[in-house]
Amino acid sequence: MANGKNLSLKRLAILGAGASGCFAAIRIKEFSEQNIEITIFEKSKEALSKLRISGGGRCNVTHNLFDNEILSKKYPRGEKELRWAFEIFQPKDTIEWFKKRDVLLKTEADGRMFPVTDDSITIISCFLDEIKKNKIKLVLEEQVSSIFVEDGNPKGKFVLQFGSDRVENFDLLLIATGSNRKVWNWMEALGHKIISPVPSLFTLAIEKSDIVSLAGLSVPNAAIRLLQKGKPQIGPLLITHWGFSGPAALRLSAFEARSLFDLGYKTEVEVNWLGENSSIEVESKLAKYKSDFKLNKIANQKPSDIPSRLWEWFLIKSGINLEKKWADISKVEIKNLTEVLTRSRFQMVAKGVFKEEFVTAGGISRKDIDFKSMQSKKINHLYFTGEVIDIDGITGGFNFQNAWTTASIAAKHIASNLT
Numbered sequence: 001m002a003n004g005k006n007l008s009l010k011r012l013a014i015l016g017a018g019a020s021g022c023f024a025a026i027r028i029k030e031f032s033e034q035n036i037e038i039t040i041f042e043k044s045k046e047a048l049s050k051l052r053i054s055g056g057g058r059c060n061v062t063h064n065l066f067d068n069e070i071l072s073k074k075y076p077r078g079e080k081e082l083r084w085a086f087e088i089f090q091p092k093d094t095i096e097w098f099k100k101r102d103v104l105l106k107t108e109a110d111g112r113m114f115p116v117t118d119d120s121i122t123i124i125s126c127f128l129d130e131i132k133k134n135k136i137k138l139v140l141e142e143q144v145s146s147i148f149v150e151d152g153n154p155k156g157k158f159v160l161q162f163g164s165d166r167v168e169n170f171d172l173l174l175i176a177t178g179s180n181r182k183v184w185n186w187m188e189a190l191g192h193k194i195i196s197p198v199p200s201l202f203t204l205a206i207e208k209s210d211i212v213s214l215a216g217l218s219v220p221n222a223a224i225r226l227l228q229k230g231k232p233q234i235g236p237l238l239i240t241h242w243g244f245s246g247p248a249a250l251r252l253s254a255f256e257a258r259s260l261f262d263l264g265y266k267t268e269v270e271v272n273w274l275g276e277n278s279s280i281e282v283e284s285k286l287a288k289y290k291s292d293f294k295l296n297k298i299a300n301q302k303p304s305d306i307p308s309r310l311w312e313w314f315l316i317k318s319g320i321n322l323e324k325k326w327a328d329i330s331k332v333e334i335k336n337l338t339e340v341l342t343r344s345r346f347q348m349v350a351k352g353v354f355k356e357e358f359v360t361a362g363g364i365s366r367k368d369i370d371f372k373s374m375q376s377k378k379i380n381h382l383y384f385t386g387e388v389i390d391i392d393g394i395t396g397g398f399n400f401q402n403a404w405t406t407a408s409i410a411a412k413h414i415a416s417n418l419t
């Protein structure tokens with residue numbers, strides 16, 4: 001014993017009792033029951049509060065996707081680092097981990113995975129049981145006011161100050177505070193680069209357009225892109241009372257999070273309602289319909305599984321009489337219809353809300369973290385997990401998977417370096 005401290009016992013402080021902080025604590029104890037005393041400090045009244053409301057209260061725990069390369073492409077920020085991190089812990093491991101604790105997950109048609117109970121409390125109870133069982137200290141409503149790093153301090157290198165006078169020393173510190181400006185400022189002061197945070201995963205509000213009268217309709221495979229920039233995002237697109245939602249719009253909000261922020265969410269978007277079909281392909285398909293379905297009304301014979309009311313809207317926008325037969329469609333009308341189908345333009349005017357899930361793009365620069373250990377490259381024994389890092393995924397359970405993966409890597413490293 002020195003200074004009242006058992007030399008072989010390491011003290012770890014975890015800031016944040018969210019998904020990644022709790023999971024990291026539990027996993028450390030799984031790898032090493034002894035030689036470590038873990039305290040989780042949570043500033044709010046409740047642990048795992050975001051997890052509780054996640055996925056509309058059902059918690060979309062992970063995604064039914066097991067190819068690490070394809071999986072990593074679901075992260076607009078963090079793809080390269082997670083490609084290898086998933087070799088350590090990926091959705092299969094998540095499913096197995098919960099199964100071992102009698103929490104079974106089910107897969108929905110779009111690949112999202114939820115507890116079979118459809119209730120996030122199942123996940124919370126599992127974590128809180130493990131925390132209790134492993135004697136991990138969970139301190140709620142505890143605000144750290146400052147963090148000092150004192151190399152060589154025999155009481156512990158990390159000095160956490162609570163309020164104005166109380167301090168506690170720790171040998172190891174894991175930051176799992178999600179998106180929190182104050183913590184980023186502290187980490188910046190300790191030499192880390194902070195990538196400026198911007199919102200991700202939101203719907204697109206568009207300028208007044210009569211398309212919103214079709215709110216509730218969706219196409220299964222549309223492509224949407226920023227007109228002035230880029231890469232189209234492909235998938236189901238939902239028309240809402242304000243504009244667009246659904247996987248394709250949410251993907252666009254994630255992959256273009258920073259460009260959209262810089263544009264003040266005011267920009268033109270272009271929709272190809274037939275996904276990856278080019279204008280040339282669509283035009284020749286429509287010309288073929290003219291000869292194949294001569295006697296059918298255009299309004300009744302659609303070239304894809306677009307909802308009928310939307311198809312009629314396209315015809316009206318193209319100046320085509322709804323009573324017209326395919327035989328009577330003119331070349332100009334085919335051109336107009338092709339244009340509407342493949343290059344519909346809308347003025348985005350604001351960022352909309354997506355209540356099921358939202359995340360922050362930005363945070364601790366990935367360049368300042370060693371992803372083999374989740375340890376800071378600037379300060380030894382300082383770890384980062386989850387959304388505090390500049391990593392975020394598209395909607396579908398990928399953000400929690402990032403929390404599980406980064407927490408597992410940190411836990412393994414901490415546990416294997418305890419002597």
Ligand SMILES: Cc1cc2nc3c(=O)[nH]c(=O)nc-3n(C[C@H](O)[C@H](O)[C@H](O)COP(=O)(O)OP(=O)(O)OC[C@H]3O[C@@H](n4cnc5c(N)ncnc54)[C@H](O)[C@@H]3O)c2cc1C
Nearest residue numbers: 016018019020043054055060177178357386387397399400
């Ligand atoms: C409404 C909503 C729904 C979501 N649904 C899903 C979903 O279904 N699937 C999915 O994959 N992702 C979902 N997400 C995203 C997901 O919740 C996050 O990516 C994930 O929670 C990140 O985990 P984390 O541990 O990094 O941070 P968090 O879960 O945010 O936890 C951080 C914790 O740190 C605490 N904290 C902050 N600062 C301090 C401090 N100074 N001292 C002590 N404690 C502090 C916070 O109070 C919080 O409890 C959703 C997000 C939202 C907002």
